[in-house]
Amino acid sequence: GAVVSQHPSWVICKSGTSVKIECRSLDFQATTMFWYRQFPKQSLMLMATSNEGSKATYEQGVEKDKFLINHASLTLSTLTVTSAHPEDSSFYICSATGGVAGDYNEQFFGPGTRLTVL
Amino acid sequence: GQNIDQPTEMTATEGAIVQINCTYQTSGFNGLFWYQQHAGEAPTFLSYNVLDGLEEKGRFSSFLSRSKGYSYLLLKELQMKDSASYLCAASDSNYQLIWGAGTKLIIKP
Numbered sequence: 208g209a210v211v212s213q214h215p216s217w218v219i220c221k222s223g224t225s226v227k228i229e230c231r232s233l234d235f236q237a238t239t240m241f242w243y244r245q246f247p248k249q250s251l252m253l254m255a256t257s258n259e260g261s262k263a264t265y266e267q268g269v270e271k272d273k274f275l276i277n278h279a280s281l282t283l284s285t286l287t288v289t290s291a292h293p294e295d296s297s298f299y300i301c302s303a304t305g306g307v308a309g310d311y312n313e314q315f316f317g318p319g320t321r322l323t324v325l
Numbered sequence: 326g327q328n329i330d331q332p333t334e335m336t337a338t339e340g341a342i343v344q345i346n347c348t349y350q351t352s353g354f355n356g357l358f359w360y361q362q363h364a365g366e367a368p369t370f371l372s373y374n375v376l377d378g379l380e381e382k383g384r385f386s387s388f389l390s391r392s393k394g395y396s397y398l399l400l401k402e403l404q405m406k407d408s409a410s411y412l413c414a415a416s417d418s419n420y421q422l423i424w425g426a427g428t429k430l431i432i433k434p
Contacts, residue, residue, distance in 0.1 A: 249426065253421070318366065
């Protein structure tokens with residue numbers, strides 16, 4: 208159980224275009240989803256936290272108008288990279304939790320999406 | 326501020342034992358996670374500690390000392406497939422994970 212999928216697994220796009228990445232919890236309801244970015248040989252960088260039905264909370268330095276996050280249902284969150292540029296090329300990973308505050312909320316990770324902007 | 330420290334890289338021999346240390350400073354504390362990440366893949370969960378002491382799970386064990394802000398991951402009977410990065414993450418008062426930079430473990434035959 209506790210499977211999280213991401214789509215697409217990799218994408219190549221031209222500079223200036225927008226790319227949408229989907230994150231789905233397949234067998235549980237994800238009350239909270241997290242979006243991370245990871246550059247080569249670096250650790251995960253949290254971009255934003257989203258709760259179903261509410262606006263995402265962005266980390267400092269992450270442009271909310273550039274990285275649009277929608278968490279419309281308990282099983283789906285999307286990240287849209289708008290007007291992508293080569294410096295946005297990275298490994299984007301989502302994770303999801305379905306726990307209740309007070310329990311330990313293990314994050315279940317999706318397989319990641321490799322974005323390359325030409 | 327919040328901070329996680331772990332070594333950047335370690336090397337060990339197949340069949341041996343290796344201990345990866347992690348120290349943390351967080352605003353509040355709701356547990357310590359260890360994740361394994363192979364190159365080009367997402368992290369996978371290894372262990373969770375919230376109470377002091379040692380948790381054993383097969384070849385992997387994890388230890389926590391809350392008073393010292395310290396944890397370690399112990400890997401026994403190392404196999405080549407254990408070559409990966411090992412990420413330490415502490416859960417703060419908001420249950421948000423604060424991530425370390427990861428320890429790259431290289432296993433030699």
